Amino acid sequence: MKKLKNDLFIRACKRKKTDRTPIWMMRQAGRYLPEYRAVRAKADFITMCKTPELAAEVTIQPVDILDVDAAIIFSDILVVPMAMGMDLEMKESVGPVFHKPIRNEADASSLKSIDPFKDLKYVLDAVTLTKKNLDNRVPLIGFSGSPWTLLAYMVEGKGSKNFSEVKKLIYSQPGIAHKLLEKISEVIAEYLSAKIECGCDAIQIFDTWGGILPQKDFYEFSLNYVEKIISSIKRKQEPVIFFAKGVNYKPKKLAKCGADVIGFDWTADLSQLRNEIGNKTALQGNLDPNVLYSSHEIIARRAKAVLKSFGKGNGHIFNLGHGILPDVPPENAKFLVDYVKKESIKYHG
């Protein structure tokens, strides 16, 4: 069925031999591309998510334009709380807003379980269409937010500086928090299984807000549920990537979560992480997205430093340490992709 023309990314996830390091970029289907902005001019963000043709189109753009080694389905982590019954608005220059955030047990019990094939059909249709249009040129990654990261948004209702509301919940009413996380985890596991069933070749779980927690709370309220999800996703050989922004401590513990790949942000030292994790998982990362504002010379120097930091051998997927920024010149992103493809040959074979 799935015969990928370029399977470097999948092979690297499995720490198999490749002749160079694969590269893709988080949020690569995004506003920095004029081709994306042209689509976005015709439809708002949520409409793009809900329209398979548009989602498929922007998903494939970075493959066509930048020649990255993987596509990631265009969508948003907040489609899950939407499907569970929450009302989301994407406010211009504010970001996502839930007008009725979860603040108590009653709010929590109003959330419904979902059938992804019904409640998130539009994402699955986008996956199916993208797979068809991609024609197996590169693998397609499906994704979800982690339960903790979704809970943070659902409880805060919007972006937050101190995350006081969700922390009040876990510190003062851990029982309710765990019930919610359990429910969200079940939804995510079904959702990701459905994505794989519809053709996704790999899965990434984004724990954008894992790094705001004390370590013990990260294990209890985030990693714990990520482990459960990973162990219950129905998959064959499809690799799972876990990326917890700001969590660079105790990498051995992270590496035991069941993911094939652990992603790290730009504050991590890949060399140290690789030493500690050994060959338990592959590593993904970790160029500071801000480097893409620099000259080609500096992009090359800093990309080289990332390659060197991981060192020789297999099991590295080159990526940014976080999403590509919306006003980065596309030619710089293209330069990075070309550079990594060429330069990384030295670290293989």
Added chain:
Amino acid sequence: MKKLKNDLFIRACKRKKTDRTPIWMMRQAGRYLPEYRAVRAKADFITMCKTPELAAEVTIQPVDILDVDAAIIFSDILVVPMAMGMDLEMKESVGPVFHKPIRNEADASSLKSIDPFKDLKYVLDAVTLTKKNLDNRVPLIGFSGSPWTLLAYMVEGKGSKNFSEVKKLIYSQPGIAHKLLEKISEVIAEYLSAKIECGCDAIQIFDTWGGILPQKDFYEFSLNYVEKIISSIKRKQEPVIFFAKGVNYKPKKLAKCGADVIGFDWTADLSQLRNEIGNKTALQGNLDPNVLYSSHEIIARRAKAVLKSFGKGNGHIFNLGHGILPDVPPENAKFLVDYVKKESIKYHG
């Protein structure tokens, strides 16, 4: 001259024997106190900084109200760029704004060196007055932002999500960045020496934005200059605390910066840090400030966990992992102080 009635904080900074753990809180002279808000109602923030009587009054409030073991002079890290010639506005609900941020070599050379006794006389007068009014009940901490953190504000001009401007500077024009950091470091060293001369019993350097840098850049653009400052501050026995928010990696390297105490945010594991740092420095921290929204029972449980994490012995200064939040109930802060004073006896002697 300086005979402190309560010298627990100073002794703990030096890892000397104490019969309990001292406690103070970052931003303890702040908006959560009704007594602070009463002063603030009469004067804007910058006027408070510039009026020694007001600064001294709010500095002493938490000593009177909460009975903390140290006072920290009420001021702002941005008085330094102001003294160097930058025009600062404190915008309600936006935060500090520099209307003419540093963006090029010409901007950079417009910054002047300072004589703290002239250009920051109002801070030093506040220190002198506070020392007099405090009557040596507890030590008085003086502080500064780190050169990197000040540079970040000076270049961004305001709070930032991605810090793209200051990163563009260090990635693309490291020469200009280093010249600026050198200049700022000299100013800070003189400023902190003057604070000690005027009676400060200890110094804290805040590197609020150290954690946004890749590790190598943190050493090159931040820690490097902190080391220089610490080695050139004119001091006798006055301890120096270095707090770099979000920097919990390579603690041994941090501990070599010359500071007597390293402060950590709530994502750090004090037990692990103490193991790695050994008795090179004391440790300060690290309760999540959000815990203060919880019930007394939960505050006690979480404070106990911090004490337990450091473990038995000397060299721990209890603090929050970041500034106290503006809407925390003061009685919760008071409860924390009382609890730590009592509970920590078990970890001493």
